[in-house]
Amino acid sequence: MPTVTPKTAGPDMSSPKTQILAALRRASWISGQALADAAGISRAAIWKHIHALRREGYTIQASSGRGYRLEHAPDHLSPEGVHAGLQTELLGRNLICRRSIDSTQNLAKSLGRQGAPEGTAVLAENQTQGRGRRGRSWASIPHGVAVSLILRPKTSPDKAPHFPLLAGTALARAVSRVCGIWPGLKWPNDLLISGRKVIGILAELEAEMDRISAIYLGIGLNINAEAEDIPPDLASVATSLRIQAGRKIDRLDLVRALLEELEAAYYAYRLQGFGPIREAWKEHNITLGRQVRISSGREIITGTAVDINEDGALRVRTEEQELVTVSAGDVQLCPAV
Structure with missing residues (x-):
């Protein structure tokens, strides 16, 4: 990209x-x-x-x-702390910070419907009602950050699946830049290190028939939690950047890098479309070439993930050698044989 x-x-x-x-x-x-x-x-x-x-x-x-x-500098979020040194012209320039909130997505949506400008960001250190994809809850692990951004891309609703992948590539670059570790992207919206989730992404759409009114991009980051901070029921599937890097991460540095890399990816997308984002996503992906089990509604699909197409959908070759396209679903990466 x-x-x-x-x-x-x-x-x-x-x-x-x-x-x-x-x-x-x-x-x-x-x-x-x-x-x-x-x-x-x-x-x-x-x-x-x-x-x-x-x-x-x-x-x-x-x-x-x-x-x-x-x-x-204190380890808490504030507009002054984030803005000091922030190199963006759009994302995060209108910024709301909370110590605790029900959901950054809820506040971002409320602000967006009141006409908040594109690039508005809502940040919180704790969420009491955070949510992930398909209506699931998102556990707020201590010493992390939740971010929601308002984007108003001038494009059609069928392009909405591009945005979780765009965000994933930008976040992978931000983590590599600040933490010195290489996260893997699991289609469509998770960043994993050592097989465990460190960042989740949620894109929620508001649209008319032929145009997007707003995309609310929600990001949950597990940053400075130590092993004892992670609930026992999540210990096998979640980790933190601190655990993986072996050191405390400057949360403000990471938030600034997140906003800067997202803006760069968003500008590239507006200029050149999804092609460069697609290739950048592949550089970090840990999905393609793996055996996968996908739950999509009531259907279970198993096979080898072979590619993502121009719509951002996953292409899977089944055990019967049929090539199928999956636009949405929960992906389980099967152990390598």
């Missing part, structure tokens, strides 16, 4: 506090005047914002001879 470099939003899209945080992140020490210049405010106003950041849990050292230094 071609790399599309997103443009950086101008200073008018960020608060002075966000600009101060971004400047602190870029330098080991920075003077009060340089912070004032970066934020577009007076030097006298800097101290007020430094105090506000300290109250939010940021540790900022001050030296009369050297200026200011950011020593520690």
